[in-house]
Amino acid sequence: MNIEKIKEVLEEHQGFRLKQAEKNIYLDLIDDWQQSTVLPSNIKEELNKECPISIEADLFSSKNKKTVKAVINLEDGLKIEAVLMKNRDGRNTICVSSQVGCSLGCKFCATGKMGFKRNLTFSEIVEQVIFFARLLKKEDEKITNIVFMGMGEPFLNYDNVLKAIRKLNDKDGFNLGSRNFSISTAGVVEGIKKLSSEKLQVNLALSLHAPNNTIRSEIMPINKRYPLDNVLKAVDDYIEKTGRRVMFEYIMIKGVNDSNKEAEEIAKIVKGKLYFVNLIPYNSTGVFEASSQERTASFRKILEERGVSVTQRFSFGKDIEGACGQLANKNK
Ligand code: SF4
Incomplete structure (x- = not known):
């Protein structure tokens, strides 16, 4: 699907x-122009020929x-992945990719191993959302949240990511509230600064992990370019400017970042600030092992005893290799 091409045609x-066609895409969620009840048949034919809107996916x-x-x-034959997570509380969260592959090479991440291919276009980002919106419509359900936590570093494709969010937030179109979007960064300081100046109330998450x-430089090479102090300063400035809480994501990796000592260190960083910590079980990509449930529970207890707000993500989709990058990497 090429949304930019529709505009050209x-x-x-x-x-x-154009307004009618966009309504067809974002609200009616049609997957063939012939389904449009407002466009004349000559335009439908032209659109089906020049820019079909079916989305090819496994x-x-x-x-x-x-x-x-x-x-x-x-x-161009490349593949990306997007994931729908149906929460028990009724939320339908879509995890979308912003790049094909990733240049940042985090040691625990399968996408990092693929290397970087290219940035996704605005249309390719939106396409992932539309794909699942169509799927959910068949079950009479809707997307409630969109998180940029799939393949790639969103702030290294800043303009297309923000353009996609604005389009999906548009009241006359897909109309998903800006607070229902989250962008997760590995710590690209310029991106954090830029986001704090946007007039958009999206959520920011930082992949902290150490x-x-x-430890951080060992598992996340980007830390050498943007050391922890600089990243945390940018996050503090973001909070001061926006008044919004920031989530710190923390993948629990056995023997790497999951000791009591490391929990104490995290508590010192987080305490008293508008941060909260989300502990994530590690889906093994063959390099490290996941922390045990007991270890994770002790880690969590230390954080909570020191007044840190903690949430814990249960492992989504382990049996379909739900961790970022794993499937596309295999099918490559
Ligand atoms: S964890 Fe995110 S930033 Fe790190 S390599 Fe994977 S996709 Fe890139």
């Missing part, structure tokens, strides 16, 4: 045709059907 027609569903992963084929520069 409709430029030759009356202005309201679907993988977890045993409990709560996690569905789509491996979407792009026009309490100090030694």
Whole structure:
């Protein structure tokens, strides 16, 4: 699906045709222009020829059907993945990718191993959302949250990510509230600064994963470019400017970042600030092992005893290799 191309094709027609076509895509969620009840047949034919809106993807569903992963084929033959997570509380969260592969090479991440291929276009980001919105519509359900936590570093494709958010937030279109978007960064300071100046109330998450520069640089090479102090300063400035809480994501990796000492260090960083910590079980990519449940419970207890707000993500989609990058990497 190429949304930009639709604009080009409709430029030759009356202005309201583009509005009608966009309504068809974002609200009616049609997957063939022939389904449009407002466009005349000559335009439908032209659109179907020049810019069809079907989305080619392979679907993988977890045993409990709560996690569905789509491996979407792009026009140039590359593949990206997006994941639907159905929460028990009724939320339907879509985890989207912002790049094909990733240049940051975090040691625990399968996407990092793929290396970087290219940035996704605005249209390719939106396409992931539309794909799942169509799927959910069949079950009379809707997307409630969108998180940029899939393949790639969103702040290294800043303009397209923000353009996609603005489009999906548009009241006359998809109309998902800005507070329902989250952007997760590995710590690109310029991106954090830029986001704090946007007039958009989206959520920011930081992939922290380590309490100090030694461990962080070992598992996240980006820490050498943006050391922890600089990243935390940028996050503090963001909070001061926006008044919004920031989530620190922390993947629990056995023997690497999960000791009591590291929990104490995290508590010192987080205490008294508008941060909260989300502990994430590690889906093994073959390099490290996941922390045990007992270790994670002790880690959590230390944080909570020191007044830190903690949430814990249960492992989504382990049986379909739900951790970022794993499936596309295999199918490559
Ligand atoms: S964890 Fe995120 S930033 Fe790090 S390599 Fe993977 S996709 Fe890139």
